Amino acid sequence: MAEPVPQQKMSTKELMIVIVIALGSFMAGLDATIVNIALPAIAKSFEVSTVMVSWVLNAYLIILVSLLLAASRLGDMKGYRNIFIGGFALFTIGSALCGLSPTIGMLILARMVQAVGGAVISALGAVMVTSYLSTSLRGQALGIVAMFTMLGAALGPVVGGFLTSAFSWQYIFFVNLPVGIVAIILGMKILPQRDPVSPAAKLDIPGVLLVFVALSTLIVGLTSVQGSNAMPGLIALVISVIFWILFIVRERRAAQPLVNLSLFAHRGYSLQNVNVMLIQMAMAGVMVIMPFYLELVKKIPTDNAGTILLALPIGMILTAPLAGRISDVIGTKKPIITGFVICTIALLLLSTLSAHTSVGHIGIYLFLLGAGTGIAFSPLNSAVMGECEAKDRGSTSGLVKMMTNLGSSLGVAFVMLVATIAAGPKLAEYSAHTLEGAGLASAFDAAFLFCMGLEILGILLMLAVKDKMPSGSSDGEVAMGF
Structure with missing residues (x-):
């Protein structure tokens, strides 16, 4: 009996699934670069220092990176489709809150909400491609997702500069709203409902907290150690090393660790x-x-x-x-x-x-x-x-x-x-x-x-x-x- 020819072309349904997932990657890539160019305008609008406005970036990055492992575990527990769509909704709501923020403090808090959604859509993209498509299509599907991520990152400075100059910095966040709404509607219609791969699993809360402290002190330390007073940065890096060690010890002992x-x-x-x-x-x-x-x-x-x-x-x-x-x-x-x-x-x-x-x-x-x-x-x-x-x-x-x-x-x-x-x-x-x-x-x-x-x-x-x-x-x- 002849060997079956490996499938190398996506069906329309498979391509639509990849596009929905890729829209999340596009938003994540766009948001990673669109804010930077608007920081001077944000600082001027709220009359705050460069150090203060930098937390519009730092707060987002710390929350995003810290919650990636937790977001992927939630997908395993509750099902990728529902968690992914929920993350999209949270990211879209957070974007609206960012654009409507009346103070720098509210903007930073809204960015943290946005980052929680961003962690979900970032963490689940690759596993959804791997789970929903055959092995023979994995590489080209991930290539499409990567292309959308890069496209978002490439357009970020251009779109951000135009929106900030032509309108105001608020519009760099409002631009996420139509993309988010379209992606949520498409996701509800197109993404297949699957049983969770680990429905009985539990979220390792101590592990989440340890990785949050380890990553946040690492980011703060790396950004602070180059200043005129490097001591706070060095202290943060030492704390980061300690919490990384504690995280590894915890993950080795936990019954259901964040990372195997x-x-x-x-x-x-x-x-x-x-x-x-x-x-x-x-x-x-x-x-x-x-x-x-x-x-x-x-x-x-x-x-x-x-x-x-x-x-x-x-x-x-x-x-x-x-x-x-x-x-x-x-x-x-x-x-x-x-x-x-x-x-x-x-x-x-x-x-x-x-x-x-x-x-x-x-x-x-x-x-x-x-x-x-x-x-x-x-x-x-x-x-x-x-x-x-x-x-x-x-x-x-x-x-x-x-x-x-x-x-x-x-x-x-x-x-x-x-x-x-x-x-x-x-x-x-x-x-x-x-x-x-x-x-x-x-x-x-x-x-x-x-x-x-x-x-x-x-x-x-x-x-x-x-x-x-x-x-x-x-x-x-x-x-x-x-």
């Missing part, structure tokens, strides 16, 4: 989770340091600098879905390594930038970095999800999102730290407006080389991962069942 730590005994699971963090660290580091290079060294106006930066997410958008589909056919290891190699080359080229480098070359290097990241990222997500059993997919989906967001935080913090060390006293001189921006070029080179080192480490880790060919068929747990 035994999964980390598998080399592929552990190393590829680390690589999720590494590739995100490099990308986030470049995205935070490039505006300084463009504006300080190249003397390019802010709006034009934002347009140049679009080359990176465009590279990701164009390659992620294709890479996902290819990984469904040839396996995940080769695309992942290829992506890391391309990123390494791109960062080596970026480390050669000077005050005389043409804008065209800068755009090509950024596009190349985005293309490499897109080639590696969706197969990497697919590989991690494929390393665990169905009962652990929810927590793994949340873990991947936590590693992604943690990578963003660490990337920003470490790249800025490397640039500060490389610049030495020059950075202080620049802040006093006594140094030409070209004098900081070596600091940017050091930052790009640091990011290149992260990519090289990613290649070495992937070489130690055993290659797995795609199964090409559903394993029964991911059948559609309409």
